[in-house]
Amino acid sequence: MKDFDLTVIGGGAGGLNVASGAVQLGARVALIEKDKLGGDCLYYGCVPTKALIQSAKVASLIKRSKEYGLNDTNISFDFKNVMAHMREVISKIGVNDDPKRFEDMGVKVIFGDGMFIDQNTFSVNGHDITSRKFVISTGSRAVAIPIKGLENIKYLTSESVLGLDYLPKSIIILGAGPIGLEFAQVFARLGSKVTVIEKMGQVLPREDKEISDTIESILKEDGIEIHTCVNVDHVKQEDNQKIVVAECTGQEKTFKADEFMLAIGRAPNLEGLNLEAAGVKVEHRNIVVNSSMRTTARNIWACGDVTGQYLFTHVAEYQAGLIVTNALIPFMKRKANYRVVPWVTYTDPELGRVGLTEDEARQIYKNVKVYRYDVKDLDRAVIEGEDRGIVKIVCTNKGKILGAHVLAPQGGEILHEFVLAMQNNLGVGSITGTIHVYPTLSQVVRRTTNKYYAEKIFSGWIPKVTKKLIRWFG
Numbered sequence: 001m002k003d004f005d006l007t008v009i010g011g012g013a014g015g016l017n018v019a020s021g022a023v024q025l026g027a028r029v030a031l032i033e034k035d036k037l038g039g040d041c042l043y044y045g046c047v048p049t050k051a052l053i054q055s056a057k058v059a060s061l062i063k064r065s066k067e068y069g070l071n072d073t074n075i076s077f078d079f080k081n082v083m084a085h086m087r088e089v090i091s092k093i094g095v096n097d098d099p100k101r102f103e104d105m106g107v108k109v110i111f112g113d114g115m116f117i118d119q120n121t122f123s124v125n126g127h128d129i130t131s132r133k134f135v136i137s138t139g140s141r142a143v144a145i146p147i148k149g150l151e152n153i154k155y156l157t158s159e160s161v162l163g164l165d166y167l168p169k170s171i172i173i174l175g176a177g178p179i180g181l182e183f184a185q186v187f188a189r190l191g192s193k194v195t196v197i198e199k200m201g202q203v204l205p206r207e208d209k210e211i212s213d214t215i216e217s218i219l220k221e222d223g224i225e226i227h228t229c230v231n232v233d234h235v236k237q238e239d240n241q242k243i244v245v246a247e248c249t250g251q252e253k254t255f256k257a258d259e260f261m262l263a264i265g266r267a268p269n270l271e272g273l274n275l276e277a278a279g280v281k282v283e284h285r286n287i288v289v290n291s292s293m294r295t296t297a298r299n300i301w302a303c304g305d306v307t308g309q310y311l312f313t314h315v316a317e318y319q320a321g322l323i324v325t326n327a328l329i330p331f332m333k334r335k336a337n338y339r340v341v342p343w344v345t346y347t348d349p350e351l352g353r354v355g356l357t358e359d360e361a362r363q364i365y366k367n368v369k370v371y372r373y374d375v376k377d378l379d380r381a382v383i384e385g386e387d388r389g390i391v392k393i394v395c396t397n398k399g400k401i402l403g404a405h406v407l408a409p410q411g412g413e414i415l416h417e418f419v420l421a422m423q424n425n426l427g428v429g430s431i432t433g434t435i436h437v438y439p440t441l442s443q444v445v446r447r448t449t450n451k452y453y454a455e456k457i458f459s460g461w462i463p464k465v466t467k468k469l470i471r472w473f474g
Contacts, residue, residue, distance in 0.1 A: 378441070
């Protein structure tokens, strides 16, 4: 008899969801974690960064007090207190990931490093445990890309930056993806001089270019210096200054700042697991899984960042749910469906995105319709003094939603109406025909979809016929 029915390796979001789900189904479950439960999201990702973003937003609002009819207010703060608040938030949310909570559920929690001995045996802390089935969910970590001279300077990553105990007067951030832009806005709002440099031709290279260009303009208005099409040649340090020497559109350019942060690149945590002994195949640094999240070993599954499929906590949780069913319930084979995967870049305004960009849609579909709505025209946004942004939807000519992009205050919250519609194959008519409360930010969803019908009613031959019919019937 095996020691356990299911052994989970890695105590991040995916692993914790598998362990709790499996034990509630009656399985004997072990959970192995080398550090502490909660994973990257709790300690280095979603939770701490969003706490810093909120502190920076409050600071920004105080500076703008005159815009709301209040007296000018001088803001002062101790950066150490901001970081202490961040750690307090981690502690509050971390209660849900307390090892005792999982022990009380019936999960055997084991802390330590380990490796596979074979397909059914995992060695941890010098002890071999056997299990009928395994789940690998060890997450990923920030890594440095090769840059000449990087080994000679002290640089920051998205993880080490959370250990800062002082606010740098200036900082260079390499990488204009979600992590880079979120930290750029945080530091800028707290008072740092921020320079963002990006190799690609736009910020947020994975996003719709029109949306990316809009958010770049907004961030520049906030005082952030942004340079795209930049190839870094080397970095060095002179006195207390970090110096980045780069090539920009054929010309050499030098950037200087107190700190240099890399916001580019992540790698799965697979070192030392001895996956070959278990028959688990790895390609392009990621574990190979099929649509049921099963690896090349029949009794081993994987979820989360180690699979290289959408590095988001919510996707890891989704995959975990599939694994609990597929691994423990006979004859069940639920398959992953990534047709509708939303994500959010937590700048201010937030950028929520689901589905295809305009360019992606035009490569697949012949007749693509695009509709936009400026947030400055939304009453609730004007009321709150947060009227920067744009909502853009990409549809077929019959109103099927192919993609939605919400750059707006609370854009991540607003996005979910589009997500629900796309998941259930509901077209723009389902949104337009739904009453939305006035004044709310959610009205921007209906205002955008209304443009689809406005175009049909007020363009081409239809309005002429409509007017004749109305005159005829009086």
